[in-house]
Amino acid sequence: MDDGRGLVLVVEDEPAIADVERRYLTQEGFGVHVERDGAGALDAVGRLRPVAVILDVGLPGPRELDGIGVCRTLRERGDWTPVLFVTARDDEVDRVVGLEIGADDYVTKPFSPRELVARVKAVLRRSEGRAGSLALAAGGVRLDPDSRRVHVDGVEVALTATEFNLLAELLRAGGRVVERAELMASVWGVADYGGSRTVDVHVAQLRTKLGGASPIETVRGVGYRVGT
Missing domain, CATH: 1.10.10.10 (Winged helix-like DNA-binding domain superfamily/Winged helix DNA-binding domain)
Structure with a gap:
């Protein structure tokens, strides 16, 4: 359901975390759709055309369908939907790899739900640009x-x-x-x-x-x- 700000796709295999993300995003007027794995995420991006994707790096399944693999596949397809990574690993290598393949932002667990929503809004503001600006x-x-x-x-x-x-x-x-x-x-x-x-x-x-x-x-x- 899209409540006005657009639909955010949450890709998270831990139900408790997904529920918190859904609740806070909904309170801010976003529609939310949740997927639990990479295959479902790729399908949902194509079907639902979300305004942003909150993507857990450590998804279950084969490596090509973890968070980094999903983001890489989207970019290779020419899909530049804003992606915000969420991960339990506070490792610079993981963070840099995510940025190199086209992620727009990166949050490490445990995180404040309010901070997560604020970062989604910031990513969307960046994607909107400044109307009326000269080339x-x-x-x-x-x-x-x-x-x-x-x-x-x-x-x-x-x-x-x-x-x-x-x-x-x-x-x-x-x-x-x-x-x-x-x-x-x-x-x-x-x-x-x-x-x-x-x-x-x-x-x-x-x-x-x-x-x-x-x-x-x-x-x-x-x-x-x-x-x-």
Whole structure:
């Protein structure tokens, strides 16, 4: 059921945790659909077209159907529905792998249900963009905030909501050096979440997708800027 904000797909094999997530999301006006495994999750994304997916990393079953496998499959299919990982493992390697395959955010158990809902809202805000904004460009890269599309030398490139907003913030800076802490605040909406490694991983992914046209330069020990 969609109660106004859109449908969120919760993929969680622990019923008690799924019930808490459902209750708090419903209170905030979201519709909620719950799946217990990766196969059900992939089917539900195709059928229900959720606005976001809360995805437990440690799902039962084969590795290709755990949380990371599900996210990887969605991205390989060209589905860029915002994904927020939930995991019991507080390990930087797991976190980085999740970000590298296209997750938009990451929460570690035990978590505050209110924090989880706040992060879902933040991911959705990032995916909405800023209406009425002018197109941004650097070299062969062109970003349209209204349509939320990015083209490299005329060819459209698919980005996650977080990657899109990260690129937009760098382009808006107009060659000014943007510190990692500033990017965490403007893109993720928090003073420090996941440390500078989170920013670095997303920048690396951006550069890969933009290829040789990437205008992003590293300023060691400080942050990033768009080359002029």
